[in-house]
Amino acid sequence: MLAARAEEGLYRVQRAHAGVQSVCLQGTEGERWLNFCSNDYLGMAADPQLVEALAEGARHYGVGSGASHLVCGHHECHEQLCAELCDWTGRDRALLFASGWQANLAVIDSFCQAGDWVLQDRLNHASLLDAGRLARTRLHRYPHADVRAAQNWGKEDRRVRMLVSDAVFSMDGDLAPVQELVGLAQSRQALLFLDDAHGLGVLGDQGQGWAAQWSQKDCPLLVLAFGKALGGQGACVLGPAEMMEWMVQMARPYIYTTAMSPAMAFAMQASVRIVRDQHERRLRLRARIAQFREGCRRMALPVMPSETAIQPLMVGDTRQAMALGQGLAEAGIWVSAIRPPTVPRGTARLRVTLSAAHSTEQVAELLAALNLLWPTALRTE
Numbered sequence: 001m002l003a004a005r006a007e008e009g010l011y012r013v014q015r016a017h018a019g020v021q022s023v024c025l026q027g028t029e030g031e032r033w034l035n036f037c038s039n040d041y042l043g044m045a046a047d048p049q050l051v052e053a054l055a056e057g058a059r060h061y062g063v064g065s066g067a068s069h070l071v072c073g074h075h076e077c078h079e080q081l082c083a084e085l086c087d088w089t090g091r092d093r094a095l096l097f098a099s100g101w102q103a104n105l106a107v108i109d110s111f112c113q114a115g116d117w118v119l120q121d122r123l124n125h126a127s128l129l130d131a132g133r134l135a136r137t138r139l140h141r142y143p144h145a146d147v148r149a150a151q152n153w154g155k156e157d158r159r160v161r162m163l164v165s166d167a168v169f170s171m172d173g174d175l176a177p178v179q180e181l182v183g184l185a186q187s188r189q190a191l192l193f194l195d196d197a198h199g200l201g202v203l204g205d206q207g208q209g210w211a212a213q214w215s216q217k218d219c220p221l222l223v224l225a226f227g228k229a230l231g232g233q234g235a236c237v238l239g240p241a242e243m244m245e246w247m248v249q250m251a252r253p254y255i256y257t258t259a260m261s262p263a264m265a266f267a268m269q270a271s272v273r274i275v276r277d278q279h280e281r282r283l284r285l286r287a288r289i290a291q292f293r294e295g296c297r298r299m300a301l302p303v304m305p306s307e308t309a310i311q312p313l314m315v316g317d318t319r320q321a322m323a324l325g326q327g328l329a330e331a332g333i334w335v336s337a338i339r340p341p342t343v344p345r346g347t348a349r350l351r352v353t354l355s356a357a358h359s360t361e362q363v364a365e366l367l368a369a370l371n372l373l374w375p376t377a378l379r380t381e
Helices: 002-007 048-061 076-089 100-111 126-134 147-152 178-187 241-250 262-277 279-298 318-330 360-373
Strands: 024-027 032-035 093-097 117-121 138-142 160-166 191-195 221-225 235-239 310-316 336-338 348-353
Touching: 032 360, 048 262, 076 093, 076 221, 076 235, 076 262, 093 100, 093 241, 100 126, 100 160, 100 191, 100 221, 100 235, 100 241, 117 126, 126 138, 126 160, 138 147, 147 178, 160 178, 178 191, 235 241, 279 310, 279 360, 310 318, 318 336, 318 348, 318 360
Parallel strands: 117 138, 117 160, 160 191, 191 221
Antiparallel strands: 024 032, 093 235, 221 235, 310 348, 336 348
């Protein structure tokens, strides 16, 4: 079976690098790459202020939390981070998790019973789809961003318990039609649950994300992840106080998991303040996005319609996408080739991600390499 995956171009391998996460990576054998595949959209992962905050948190609170939140693992820095997140997003209460995967499972498992119908966008992240399966719900995947199709599905005889969508889609970079989803959830009397892992820090007038620009009443269940623009690790669920209290009582991934490191929680408080206040980081990121898209337009490269930091270049064929990724690596540029099953068959692509830490010269170097390597047959007309 492993040989068959390799033959299809689907075999996954790890590529180690040394040093900090940044726009320039050094390999374990002296290799150097320009990094265009990280989710560190604002350059926070190795920001000196954040590094110092993590060290200060460790000095004050230690490294491990020691237990789950409901035993003795809930520290004051967890409470303080939750308060910062609620103030930022306009929500009543937040619960912290060690990962976005845990947070997504906790939401669906807490508010859905086995056999409940859950509507999910076909291109939702694997953690959302798997959460529905693990919670033993009945899952219907509507065509990507097609709210009309979701509205019409099973309208006469199926009660929908929850409507679930990414807010920013991680492989396409496009935005969920949140206003339409709000209307759909209300018309079907369903809970709306949005995962804004890739919007937090990047979108919104204060970086609060794409989904948080809608009220808690319209979007009652919201997951935010700390491992992208905030540069750290972990995630949170935000929502009305009563719903969050229900999760405290019922969410198995919250009840039975060691709480996230208090040092990390302390660092994430610092990150929230920096990201919220330093709008110039978002402006730099937008400038790099505009530069990349304009360069692709001029060279007829098939960049997908995204205005976010995620800028995929559609290839189609898996082996060809892998070859392009390898060619870029040999030119000293690290871009991930994304293949099935992460994306549907026939839609393999290079997933370029941009950061506020990239310079105009680095983006120009990427564009020059793409122009040299990109086959004429794959260019747009």
